[in-house]
Amino acid sequence: MACVKMSRMRGGWLVGAMLVFAGCRAVGPDYVAPQPDTPGAYLERRPGTPVAEVGRWWESWNDPVLVALLRLAERQNLSLVEARSRVRQARAVLAIARGQAWPEVNASGQAARSRSGVAGTTSSLFSVGFDASWEIDVFGGIRRNVEAAGADADAAVLKAADVLISLRAEVATTYVDLRTLQRRLQIARSNIELQDASLRLADIRFRGDVSPELDVAQARANLRSTRASVPSLRAQVARTRHRLAVLLREWPADLDRLLSNNAQSGEIAQEVRLPHPGQELGIAVPAELLRRRPDVRAAERAVAAAVARIGVAQADLYPRFSLSGSFAFESPDVDDWIKSKRRAWAIGPAVSWNLFDRDRRRWQVALRREEVREAVARHERALRTAVEEVERSLAAHLHEAVRAGELAQAVMAARRSVELSDALYRAGKTDFQNVLDAQRTLFSFQDQLIDSRGAALTNLIATCKALGGAWTLQEAAGDRSPSEKEPE
Numbered sequence: 001m002a003c004v005k006m007s008r009m010r011g012g013w014l015v016g017a018m019l020v021f022a023g024c025r026a027v028g029p030d031y032v033a034p035q036p037d038t039p040g041a042y043l044e045r046r047p048g049t050p051v052a053e054v055g056r057w058w059e060s061w062n063d064p065v066l067v068a069l070l071r072l073a074e075r076q077n078l079s080l081v082e083a084r085s086r087v088r089q090a091r092a093v094l095a096i097a098r099g100q101a102w103p104e105v106n107a108s109g110q111a112a113r114s115r116s117g118v119a120g121t122t123s124s125l126f127s128v129g130f131d132a133s134w135e136i137d138v139f140g141g142i143r144r145n146v147e148a149a150g151a152d153a154d155a156a157v158l159k160a161a162d163v164l165i166s167l168r169a170e171v172a173t174t175y176v177d178l179r180t181l182q183r184r185l186q187i188a189r190s191n192i193e194l195q196d197a198s199l200r201l202a203d204i205r206f207r208g209d210v211s212p213e214l215d216v217a218q219a220r221a222n223l224r225s226t227r228a229s230v231p232s233l234r235a236q237v238a239r240t241r242h243r244l245a246v247l248l249r250e251w252p253a254d255l256d257r258l259l260s261n262n263a264q265s266g267e268i269a270q271e272v273r274l275p276h277p278g279q280e281l282g283i284a285v286p287a288e289l290l291r292r293r294p295d296v297r298a299a300e301r302a303v304a305a306a307v308a309r310i311g312v313a314q315a316d317l318y319p320r321f322s323l324s325g326s327f328a329f330e331s332p333d334v335d336d337w338i339k340s341k342r343r344a345w346a347i348g349p350a351v352s353w354n355l356f357d358r359d360r361r362r363w364q365v366a367l368r369r370e371e372v373r374e375a376v377a378r379h380e381r382a383l384r385t386a387v388e389e390v391e392r393s394l395a396a397h398l399h400e401a402v403r404a405g406e407l408a409q410a411v412m413a414a415r416r417s418v419e420l421s422d423a424l425y426r427a428g429k430t431d432f433q434n435v436l437d438a439q440r441t442l443f444s445f446q447d448q449l450i451d452s453r454g455a456a457l458t459n460l461i462a463t464c465k466a467l468g469g470a471w472t473l474q475e476a477a478g479d480r481s482p483s484e485k486e487p488e
Contacts, residue, residue, distance in 0.1 A: 026140020027318070028311020031147075031304045036380045038287040039387065044395040054292075054467040058172060060278035066175055068258060069248060073171045074475070076249035080167055083160035084478040090149075090156035097149040101142050103134035108328075129328025129344070136323060141315025144308045151305035158301060161294035161476035169465035171247050173458045176275060178240045178259070180454030183272040184447055185233045188226060191443040195223040198422070198439065202432060215432035222436050226443060274453055281463065283394070289386045292468030294476070296386055299379040306372040313365040319353035389466035397459035404456050407449040414442040 058066055074080065109128040115121070137143055199219040205211035241259075245252040289296055325347035354361075417438040424430040 026137075026143045026311050027314040028140070028144055029307055031307045033300060034303060034376050034379055036383050038285075038290070038383065041285060042283060042387075042391055042394060044391050044398060054281065054284075054464050054469055056470045057277070057281070057464045058168065061275040062278055063275040065258060066172060066275055069175055069244070070168055070171055072248050072250070072258075073167055074164065077167050077247060078249055080160070080163055080478075083156075083163040084476075087153070087156045087160050087477045090153040094146070094149040094153045097142075097146045100135070101137060101146070103132050105130055105132040125330065127328055127330040129326060131324070131326035133322055133324040136321045138321050139315040139318045141312050144311030144315065148305045148308035148312065151301045151308060155298045155301035155305065157473050157477045158294040158298035160478075161471050161473065162298065164471055164476050165294065165465055165469045167247070168469065169461050171244070172275075172461045174240060174244045174247060176454055176457045176461070178237065178244060179272055179274050180450055181233055181237045181240060183274065183450045185230065185237065186272055187443070187446045187450060188229050188233060191439065191446070192223065192226050192230075194418075195219065195226055195439055198435060199223050201426075210428075211432060218432065218436055222440060274450075274457060277457075277460065281460065283390075284467070286387050286390070289383060289390070289468065293382075293386045294468070294471065296379070296382045299375070299382040303372065303375040303379055306368065306375040310365060310368040310372065313361065313368045316361045316364065317358065319351050322350045322352075324348065324350060386466065390463065393459055393462035393466050397456055397463050400452060400456040400459055404449060404452040407445060407452050410445045411442070411449050414438065414445045418442050 058070055107128075107130040110125075111127075113122065113124045115123075135142070199216070199222075202211060202215040202219045206213050206216050241252050241255060245255055248255070284292070290300075291297070325345070327343075327345040329343055418435075421430060421434045421438040425432055425435045
């Protein structure tokens with residue numbers, strides 16, 4: 001009897017000690033976020049520009065069609081659907097990891113009736129009970145695994161935010177490309193009308209023996225050359241519309257109600273206008289990319305997950321402690337089993353420790369440490385790449401904007417040249433070649449100008465994307481109750 005009491009006392013002490021150790025600090029290093037160096041300012045930032053975060057830039061571009069397209073893409077784009085599914089998968093993995101810290105309880109029941117062939121008697125047996133087991137997290141392996149899964153879940157949300165930012169930029173860029181091509185098509189048609197009028201004038205003067213037939217031939221060649229640019233532009237419009245349809249998860253024909261364009265030609269009735277940013281872009285300091293860029297933040301969360309997995313690997317070097325127990329009622333009468341004295345129960349701790357596999361487990365710890373070094377390097381590389389993307393896109397935008405300004409002046413001069421050469425030709429003071437040269441120059445400069453303005457806008461979109469844009473964790477994950485708070 002004394003031995004039984006002593007055994008119970010020792011078991012109680014062991015269980016108590018296991019529970020105390022379970023609340024101790026987990027093995028492995030605690031995570032400290034890396035703090036890579038960042039430059040103080042961007043080289044390409046124009047002096048005097050405001051220092052601010054990039055907000056919802058597309059809402060100030062005075063283009064409701066663009067806003068509608070972006071909202072549609074955020075609801076339907078398949079890449080974003082996939083990214084949000086990965087968020088839910090990561091959250092499920094986190095919930096599974098958290099569940100490992102709880103006891104596992106299984107209930108069972110049995111009803112049996114048997115007959116003895118020798119005695120000829122029939123008997124019944126009814127039983128019900130449960131058994132439970134609980135791995136006590138003495139060295140923190142389970143806690144570190146939960147920590148790693150939590151960091152992975154955070155990274156999944158941030159990767160979804162990166163997909164969202166990229167999607168907005170790609171939809172806006174494709175839309176600007178489409179409007180640019182449509183405007184170039186309108187400019188081509190406007191010049192075709194101008195050149196057709198010159199051809200009729202040359203033909204009238206030729207029939208009146210005022211001008212040679214050479215003027216007619218040159219005017220016709222000039223007109224045909226401009227007309228030849230139309231099919232190529234139409235083909236580019238069609239390709240761009242199809243690309244936009246894929247991004248929006250729509251069929252190309254269904255875009256007409258949003259774009260107000262003719263499905264056959266890709267043209268629209270009114271003059272096409274490119275989106276116009278309502279305010280100058282505010283450029284924050286490069287250090288803000290650590291907070292604003294979701295891909296940089298996702299890389300930082302990957303470091304946190306890698307650090308936590310060191311603790312998971314180190315916990316495998318130590319023994320595992322668990323507590324298990326079972327309880328059951330057995331009775332030949334279903335109405336009397338709870339009152340029956342035939343009860344069975346067992347409870348006690350257990351320990352397991354693989355002593356002959358320590359070298360492999362040490363190498364596992366070494367592997368996890370190297371994965372941390374790799375993740376830290378990847379995080380710094382992501383930051384440096386982000387700074388480079390801002391510098392490159394900002395430089396492209398600023399210089400293209402200057403080029404567009406020069407081309408705008410060139411268009412004004414070319415238009416005046418067309419007016420003067422046409423007046424002089426009608427007055428017989430210049431030859432027809434000057435008229436044709438002026439018309440070709442005007443068409444070329446107009447085409448270059450609209451293309452340059454479109455390029456400046458796409459470079460501005462790339463800059464907004466590189467700066468991180470505006471987003472929330474809720475809208476990135478597709479949660480049903482989005483918050484308007486900035487990402488933490």
